[in-house]
Amino acid sequence: xxxxxxxxxxxxxxxxxxxxxxxxxxxxxxxxxxxxxxxxxxxxxxxxxxxxxxxxxxxxxxxxxxxxxxxxxxxxxxxxxxxxxxxxxxxxxxxxxxxxxxxxxxxxx
Numbered sequence: 001x002x003x004x005x006x007x008x009x010x011x012x013x014x015x016x017x018x019x020x021x022x023x024x025x026x027x028x029x030x031x032x033x034x035x036x037x038x039x040x041x042x043x044x045x046x047x048x049x050x051x052x053x054x055x056x057x058x059x060x061x062x063x064x065x066x067x068x069x070x071x072x073x074x075x076x077x078x079x080x081x082x083x084x085x086x087x088x089x090x091x092x093x094x095x096x097x098x099x100x101x102x103x104x105x106x107x108x109x
Contacts, residue, residue: 001053001075001077002077005077006079008049008079010044010049010051010077012042012051012053012077014044014045015042015043015044015051016044016045017040017041017042018040018041018043018050018085018089018093018097018101019040019041019094019097020038020039020041021038021039021093022036022039034057034059034060034073035060036056037055037056037057038054038056039052039062040052040053040054041080041085041088041089041093043085043101048082050079050080050081050084050085051077051079051080052077052078052080053075053077053078054075055073056075057073058071059071061076061078062075062076064076082102082105083105086105089101089102
């Protein structure tokens with residue numbers, strides 16, 4: 001997926017894939033659930049910006065308006081700050097992946 005947002009081009013084909021996740025078993029039990037989603041976190045190689053590419057049902061963050069008070073499933077590209085990307089990665093990705101991509105934001109207890 002490719003998208004230009006606020007004058008910045010995001011292109012998943014040219015970005016580094018950090019990791020992928022979905023919410024099966026985390027509140028939904030099937031891909032047919034309206035809240036189901038699947039997403040991949042990316043980092044741009046040049047500027048190091050993070051973004052999420054995903055798709056999901058009408059009750060997911062990827063829902064699309066289908067008219068007055070009506071929603072359908074959809075897909076989207078969502079830019080994220082480093083801190084937002086870290087928070088998403090901490091929740092859904094393995095600790096080794098989080099340490100590899102966010103080491104400068106992680107401190108020891």
